[in-house]
Amino acid sequence: MLLVFLPIYIWADEGMWLPCCLSKQTKQVMKDMGLNLTPRQLYNPGGAALSNAVVSFGGFCSGVVVSPDGLVFTNHHCGFDAIRQHSTVKHDYLRNGFVADSLSDELPNPDLFVSFLVRTEDVTERILQALPQDVTEDNRSLIVDSLSTLIADEAVKNDTLLRAVVSSFYAGNEYYLSVYKDYYDVRLVYAPPSSVGKFGGDTDNWVWPRHTGDFSVFRIYADTHNEPAAYSKDNVPYHPDYYAPISLAGYKEGSFCMTMGYPGTTSRYLSSYGVEERMNADNMARIDVRAIKQAIWKDAMEKSDAVRIKYASKYAQSANYWKNSIGMNQSIKKLNIIGKKRRLEHQLTEWIHRKPEERNKYAGILTELEDSYRNRYKNARAMAYFGECFANGPELVTAAWSVLNFDFEAEKSVLEERVRQLLELYANIDLDIDKKVFVAMLKEYAAVVEPESLSETYATIEKKFKGDYQAYVDDLYSHTELDTPRGFERVVKKDSTYVLFEDPAISFVIDMLVKSYELSAAADDDNMKIEKNERLLNEAVREMESDKDFYPDANSTMRFSFGMIGGYSPKDALEYTYYTTIKGIFDKIREYKGDSDFEVIPSVIDLLENRDFGRYAAEDGNMNVCFISDNDITGGNSGSGMFNGNGELIGLAFDGNWEAMSSDIIYEPNLQRCIGVDIRYVLYMIEKYGKSTRLINELKLVE
CATH class of the missing domain: 2.40.10.120 (Thrombin, subunit H)
Structure with missing residues (x-):
């Protein structure tokens, strides 16, 4: 039991x-x-x-x-x-x-x-004391972020070789400062x-x-x-x-x-409703989309040693959490994880009802979580598929995004490093493979999301190319300057004959950003409610079992x-x-x-x-x-x-x-x-x- x-x-x-x-x-x-x-x-x-x-x-x-x-x-x-x-x-x-x-x-x-941990320090009291009694969730995030930055800066102000980060623990109920030395x-x-x-x-x-x-x-x-x-x-x-x-x-x-x-x-402390969303949105998007992309890559890798070397690391990284997501969804069902979570939540509800002093603080958190997750599900699922199909899909899109966001005002050493990384990205793109991936991603996204989750690009494909994704992709790659480093070079040289924002790859990226913002903004209210109530749920569980020895969820700290x-x-x-x-x-x-x-x-x-x-x-x-x-x-x-x-x-x-x-x-x-x-x-x-x-x-x- x-x-x-x-x-x-x-x-x-x-x-x-x-x-x-x-x-x-x-x-x-x-x-x-x-x-x-x-x-x-x-x-x-x-x-x-x-x-x-x-x-x-x-x-x-x-x-x-x-x-x-x-x-x-x-x-x-x-x-x-x-x-x-x-x-x-x-x-x-x-x-x-x-x-x-x-x-x-x-x-x-x-x-x-590599990073060595120098020290860790509990800064929870300093951060929580700075939060007003009835602070809204978005203002809470702003205050926590600002104070975390201040604490981190103070920790390393006398040693430029150190790096400091304040991380959230227990869903935002505690905060710890970690100081590192990077080599x-x-x-x-x-x-x-x-x-x-x-x-x-x-x-x-x-x-x-x-x-x-x-x-x-x-x-x-x-x-x-x-x-x-x-x-x-x-x-x-x-x-x-x-x-x-x-x-x-x-x-x-x-x-x-x-x-x-x-x-x-x-x-480990996520609500049953959060587990359901992870299964059906995040994991399913990763499973569906990466299977398609990896099949294209693997076919090409088996035909050429040069392609194999170019794509070996990308394929391995993609496949690792593709298989992880498959196994996770299977285990959640087989081990009845959601049922176990629901029984825990029922136990918590009974505890809250037995504790009059806790009712005002915790009553309703599970109902609100259920409502908020249900309200945002359609957009959460669309965002998950969007990320896998486009942000994590065609490498031309990644390159175009890098050029669009390139910081030409950065310090010389940073500038040189980012140029090197961009050229490395280009050196490992095979355009024929990337075009196949692009076509497949456009098709997959359109097939799995609601029509209102499609960007304006899809209307263009329908109107100008009669719904032919291959024709659209061929046209884009034949007219973009960003399929090789030459487009970036023209931007660097301030070539007046090249207008970056008129490049079709940049137009695609901007169109995707607009749609991404729309999808995200539509879920803002529910996102804030979920963040707040998952934090309260975490706090309530630990309060209910205050005699137990709890550990925080992993968050990339030692x-x-x-x-x-x-x-x-x-x-x-x-x-x-x-x-x-x-x-x-x-x-x-x-x-x-x-x-x-x-x-x-x-x-x-x-x-x-x-x-x-x-x-x-x-x-x-x-x-x-x-x-x-x-x-x-x-x-x-x-x-x-x-x-x-x-x-x-x-x-x-x-x-x-x-x-x-x-x-x-x-x-x-x-x-x-x-x-x-x-x-x-x-x-x-x-x-x-x-x-x-x-x-x-x-x-x-x-x-």
Whole structure:
């Protein structure tokens, strides 16, 4: 029966906890489960601690520093775009892998940075005290934003190398300041072949059992004072004040396991009505639209290595959360998540009725949430499809939007970086593919939304092109100057013969912006009511269960989770063990013969067949590849270190499991698992495949 109220009753291994703010209850649970470190060894602003070795990698993944010279371990899929950018048909690092034989061979990545957390501070009281008693929701947002900016600016005013952010927690009931130091010179050091780092591809994504060597290696560089600096040949390896030791002892079922990283977003306290909208609007738009776009991309990628390299990263990023959305919707239905939410909300309603002092504050919030979500559903669904079809659709639209919003008044360094990013975008567009995507997106959007959600472009297509989407797209691409960088160059040179706002690509973007604004504005009132009542719902649930130990939803701030290594039973009569070995790689190669997701290059097969595992072998002499624990995980956790009770690295988290894809909404303790790559397999591939003993020698290995 406890499963009905999972958002209230927090299980020992559930939660994404703030390192700064552990309760006595949580500390004791961790100790009882097997953690041998003190709280100050986990998080200690101004001193050495395990959290100092954990980085936000690029703002979208996590990583862990593992050497005194700034080596960072993260996932292969986190480093995938950087690996792709350095790849060519001649030097195909995606297919064959990459190893730098010396510091001078390590490859810079202008778009990458890592962030170290300096400190976290609770600023809730300062912000909430500034809010007038009867403030409207829109004014509340303005005040919170203004005060958050002021607090962040104050925190870094004496140190220009720091960055500060105030983030909302518990749906806006609490606020915390996080101060970071960012390093911008991050170089690629090692990447396994994709047939290791991406083994299983889309087929195995979010699935256990897994056999993916999902890792890559980078190095942080700094100036001669060990401070952040833009890329320079004069920079030197960064020297951290703490780096993670690595265990070669492995793990057993029931072993303590802790992850530390930067999980992106969860919605554990979201109302049942919010879950319904997410299913039927956001997730369905992602499922429907990306399936169409990815099919076009994949067909072209399979016909050309040059296209494959151009589109590999885009395809992987798109497919990742496409499959996630499919699994989430299936899990929400199968596990009756909405029913569980409704029962919780019924319990809350009864509690409110029993508490006269709470009636004025909380009475009606669920009714208003139901009404507001219902009122905005049509526009929310249209906006979701709009975003997937156009904002996240044809790359010509992305390029045109970038040119339209280009800030020519920015500082020189910022200007140069944005020009570089724009040219990089153009370098990776195939116009024939993009036209196919454009036509498909126009058709799909028109097919799924109400007529009033269509922009003026559709009237033009009907009138001028007799409803022929292909004819419209062909005409647009033949007349725009923005299908290549030449249009941007004409703007830069102030070419008087070129009027940017008359370019058909810009006209399309502006038309889309107008319609987007109309759709958004139509839902403004309901948006404000939803924001307010979701916040009150969050507050009410925590008040009702004030004796419980709550954790906030993930919001890209540093968190850790703790749990145990162990298998699970996804359904009757089926039991999954807690680790996989290289035997499963060969089994899948045979089972999926001819499937590109399971193709392994001969040099890797030869290595694995040789079975020279050395000190990286498990106790039984085999090579473990992946393992699972019941740690809490979501997007952004990819690359998080998985640590034993002594704070030694035993793996890198890279995925959740299919049966618990609704975990962003409710944690299911019997089903949810965190999938990690065994650190011994990582080291084996570095030393035996990459023959890079120089990297192994940097590490602190605990035998």
